[in-house]
Amino acid sequence: MENLSTIIGGRYDYFQFGVGVLIVTWISGLFKDLIYGIFSFVKSRFYYSARLSFPDLSFQQVLEFVAAQNLIMGTREVSVTTETSRDEGNSIKILPSGTQWFFYKGYLTSITRTTSEKKQLNGMRDDYLDLNIYFGNKQMISDILEASRDHYTKMNQNKTKIFSLDQHGSTWLCISTQNKREIDSVFLEKEASQLILNDLTNFVNGKNWYVRTGVPYRRGYLLYGPPGTGKTSFILSIAGKFNKSISVMNLSKGVNDSNINNIIQKCQKDTILVMEDIDSAFVNRNSQNVTKLSFSALLNAIDGLAASDGRILVMTTNHIENLSPALIRPGRVDLKVKFDYATPYQIENMYKKFFDKEFHYILDILQPKLKNYSISTAQLQGWFIGHRDNPMELEDTIDEFIKKSESDNQSLFDDSPNTQTPTDKKDEPQQLQQQQEQQEQIPHTTDLRKRLILNH
Numbered sequence: 001m002e003n004l005s006t007i008i009g010g011r012y013d014y015f016q017f018g019v020g021v022l023i024v025t026w027i028s029g030l031f032k033d034l035i036y037g038i039f040s041f042v043k044s045r046f047y048y049s050a051r052l053s054f055p056d057l058s059f060q061q062v063l064e065f066v067a068a069q070n071l072i073m074g075t076r077e078v079s080v081t082t083e084t085s086r087d088e089g090n091s092i093k094i095l096p097s098g099t100q101w102f103f104y105k106g107y108l109t110s111i112t113r114t115t116s117e118k119k120q121l122n123g124m125r126d127d128y129l130d131l132n133i134y135f136g137n138k139q140m141i142s143d144i145l146e147a148s149r150d151h152y153t154k155m156n157q158n159k160t161k162i163f164s165l166d167q168h169g170s171t172w173l174c175i176s177t178q179n180k181r182e183i184d185s186v187f188l189e190k191e192a193s194q195l196i197l198n199d200l201t202n203f204v205n206g207k208n209w210y211v212r213t214g215v216p217y218r219r220g221y222l223l224y225g226p227p228g229t230g231k232t233s234f235i236l237s238i239a240g241k242f243n244k245s246i247s248v249m250n251l252s253k254g255v256n257d258s259n260i261n262n263i264i265q266k267c268q269k270d271t272i273l274v275m276e277d278i279d280s281a282f283v284n285r286n287s288q289n290v291t292k293l294s295f296s297a298l299l300n301a302i303d304g305l306a307a308s309d310g311r312i313l314v315m316t317t318n319h320i321e322n323l324s325p326a327l328i329r330p331g332r333v334d335l336k337v338k339f340d341y342a343t344p345y346q347i348e349n350m351y352k353k354f355f356d357k358e359f360h361y362i363l364d365i366l367q368p369k370l371k372n373y374s375i376s377t378a379q380l381q382g383w384f385i386g387h388r389d390n391p392m393e394l395e396d397t398i399d400e401f402i403k404k405s406e407s408d409n410q411s412l413f414d415d416s417p418n419t420q421t422p423t424d425k426k427d428e429p430q431q432l433q434q435q436q437e438q439q440e441q442i443p444h445t446t447d448l449r450k451r452l453i454l455n456h
Contacts (some may be wrong), residue, residue, distance in 0.1 A: 046135045050145075051207055054127035055173070057152075057269050062129060065148035066102065066111060066156070105146060107136040117231040129169065160236060165269060169254015172247060172266060180240030186233045187350045187377050192337050196221065196238065199335055200312070207310070218311040220302070220332050224320040225339035227412055228378030231316045234339070235274060243314070245271040251281050256292035262303045265308050272312045278327070279317040295324070302332050318412075341374040350377065352391055354384045359391040369398055379405045 015172075027330065052059040099112040112130040133140045162176040183193065203219045208216040223231040239246050247267045249255070255263060267273055281298070315333065317323060328336065341352075344367055351363045383401050387393045 003098070018065045024158070037065070048133045048136065048138050048141055050141045052131065052132045054128040054129075054266070058148065059127070059159060060174075061148040061152040062111065062131060062144065063113070065144075068151060068155075075310075104133075104140070107140055108145045109136075109140075109144070110134075110136040116236050160239045161268075163247040163271065165250060165253055165255075165263065167254070169256075169259065169263065172268065173450075178236065181233065181237040183237045183241055185353075186230050186237050188230055188234065188339070189343060189354075191343060192339070193234070194247060196234075196335065196337055197241070200238060200242060203312070216303075217309050218303075218307060218309070220313045220334050221315070222328055222333045222336045223314060223316045223321070223339055224336065225318070226341060226374070226376060226409070227318055228376030229339035229341065232276075232340050235272065235314055235316075238271050243270065247271045247273050249273060249275050251275065251293060251298075256296055257297040260297055261304075264301055264311070267311075272314055275313070275315045277317060278315040279319045279322045295326075299326060299332070302327075342370070342377050342380055344371055346377060347375075347376050347380065350380055350384065354388060355391045362391055362394055365395050366398060369402065372411055373402050373406060375402070375405050376409075379408070386448075 052062060054060075099110060101108070101110045103109065110130075110132045112132070114126075114128045114130070116126040131141065131144065133144075156177070158180050160178045160180050161174050162178065163172045164175045165171070166173050183197070186193070199221075200219070207217055209215075223234065225231065235246065238244075245268050249263070264273065281293075301307065315328075320328075320336075327333075347367060347370055348363060351366070352360060355362075379401075383397075384391075384392070387397070
């Protein structure tokens with residue numbers, strides 16, 4: 001009997017323990033539900049949230065505003081980027097990442113930045129910023145957005161931001177901030193400069209007309225001509241004049257048929273989208289970089305149904321004769337402007353900009369010789385700068401300068417790629433597709449991004 005009582009007593013102890021666990025679990029569940037209910041009640045009445053999505057400009061504005069105000073408490077998670085500036089060199093910018101808490105005007109506030117780890121089918125990553133206000137009101141959301149916009153405007157006044165795709169081709173990053181470049185610092189033929197300026201002015205100020213007439217509100221430009229004739233510098237100057245950023249799209253860097261539309265759509269608002277050396281997009285080269293971008297996908301991205309409203313596209317080329325007529329037809333390219341070797345008009349304007357009036361007589365000696373040769377404005381600028389302290393040396397060095405310029409121009413001509421009119425791989429016979437994929441290659445180039453920074 002004692003053994004039986006011992007067994008029953010032991011089992012009863014287990015039973016009591018089990019019942020105790022159930023009761024504790026039930027109570028903790030009730031407590032959890034109570035806490036969640038209280039939190040939901042407080043959240044619904046004292047919590048306000050706004051989600052900002054990249055590339056909307058407010059996304060970057062809020063990040064930079066919060067970082068600049070030193071509002072964040074005990075920040076342990078940050079995002080670090082480097083920007084290049086002519087005045088400040090390489091500057092490190094530390095921006096909030098993850099979830100960060102701070103007080104704004106006495107109200108508890110948090111921002112949470114979320115970037116998807118996996119790419120979507122289109123190759124892009126989603127990037128969100130959740131702005132949360134606790135025990136405040138909806139007006140606080142508007143106040144932070146307005147303060148962020150004012151801060152961004154103040155910090156970027158008289159500046160031009162240059163964006164480029166990251167190494168995955170999924171996110172636009174600001175790689176440089178430059179002082180605005182004045183139009184008159186780019187020495188072009190007056191007619192060419194004024195033609196583009198007038199057209200852009202009409203476009204920027206004419207949105208209502210486009211909406212009223214049903215014409216797609218976008219504009220495309222082709223700047224063509226020899227290297228060093230001012231195409232890159234002019235892009236930088238018109239960006240400054242019209243308060244635009246510049247987004248440089250490298251067609252060899254992660255761009256393919258499935259993501260090109262999203263890449264273009266995710267450009268910053270108020271940006272000039274630049275495709276440099278578009279003639280090199282489909283050429284035969286001995287390169288390991290094989291493009292995954294078909295010609296038809298490029299055309300559809302430029303003017304298809306997914307083409308963004310208000311977009312300004314600028315394509316550049318040194319060899320317009322190698323471009324497919326389909327690429328530069330009206331609707332894709334609305335205005336073609338040639339940037340040629342320096343004319344006497346350009347030489348005179350540049351010389352008088354660089355040298356004092358007392359040395360202007362030297363120009364009369366230089367002009368008769370220079371007008372007989374193909375000299376780019378970039379070559380002239382380098383020559384003038386090299387003798388800016390003693391312009392009288394120009395007369396002694398002009399023959400050497402002309403000889404070197406001619407040699408450099410010939411080298412550029414000899415190194416130009418053998419291009420061919422591109423065709424859509426999808427329209428070719430199956431047996432030829434693999435061969436074309438090996439031939440159609442886009443050179444990996446960062447020349448434009450470097451020139452936008454260095455030529456400023």
